[in-house]
Amino acid sequence: MYDVTSFYVLYIPFFITHYALRIAQGTSNMNRITDLDVERYIYSLLPARDRVLQEMEGVAYQHGIPIIGPVVARVIYQYATLIGARRVFEMGSAIGYSTIWLARAVGDGGKVYYTDGSQSNASEAAGYFERAGVTDRIEILVGNSLDLIDQVEGSFDLIFNDVDKHYYPQVFHKAVPRLRKGGLFITDNVLWSGRVTRPAHPGDRDTAGIQEFNRLIYSSPDLLTTILPIRDGLAVCTKL
Structure with a gap:
């Protein structure tokens, strides 16, 4: 402990x-x-x-565990409640900090899909979920979220993306088709400490991935996108 x-x-x-x-x-x-x-x-x-x-x-x-922190967490909670989200898929959940906020937002009968590649993280998260009283609203899936989303049927009200940054363009192509109209696609770290303002160094897959992702979400005819310059940058996209 x-x-x-x-x-x-x-x-x-x-x-x-x-x-x-x-x-x-x-x-x-x-x-x-x-x-x-x-x-x-x-x-x-x-x-x-x-x-x-x-x-x-x-x-x-x-x-040194990456979590979104309380400022960003309140934003995603607020957006989830504004659209009445009942079905949420989270891509990259770590110890489940953001998962708890989302589980509280969906309310009784809602469902949040937790995903992480680490069984250790998932086990630790499960303990927090029980103590927070939201276990019945969360389904824990261990593995690559890009694969796991294909294993869950149906559309989602909200997809929250916080995976490894070089995967962001792949997440875009996986996530957007799975959102209902009016649903939200929210992504953390899209300003990447300001590094997105400069050309990515050779081999810097994370910065290059975020830059391509930002281009995709703003150029997509299926999305209305805004980047909020809070913390490390939060992209909020509405499915049109």
């Missing part, structure tokens, strides 16, 4: 302080998309999360 008690109170200010320090030292791999003072201000406004989510935030910070 991880010792994360101190993170229940200190996680957000501690994160912001160390983030600022790493930028000042030039050791951060993330460029600022928004002003650091703005980031700090937004985090200061956030209502406290419940104990399970706070613990997950602490674990993610301590162990």
Whole structure:
């Protein structure tokens, strides 16, 4: 069991302080998309999360596990509730932080499909789901989400994409046909610490993948796309 008690109170200010320090030292791999003072201000406004989510935030910070964090999580929760999403497919779920937010958004009788390539992540996530009281709303699938989506029949109200970045163009081609009209295709990290503004270096498949993905979502006649410049960039696409 991880010792994360101190993170229940200190996680957000501690994160912001160390983030600022790493930028000042030039050791951060993330460029600022928004002003650091703005980031700090937004985090200061956030209502406290419940104990399970706070613990997950602490674990993610301590162990370098990628999660979307509470600012982006509130956005996807808000969009899911706005469209009345009942059926959600998540591509890349890690320890299930975003999955819990989505499961709470779909409500009783809704279904969220968790996908991750790691059985260890899936097992850890299952424990969090039980403690959060959302187990009955989640189906856990272990493997490559690009393959797993073919194993689930029907259309989806919302697809959330947070897989390895060089797979993003493949996700586009898999996900868009599976959305209902009016459904949402939401993708994290589309500004990629600002690296998308420059030509990708040879061998940098992640940056090149995101750049191609962004071109696809804006040029598709099937989507209405907006990129929100929050955190590392969040693309919100409506199926037309």
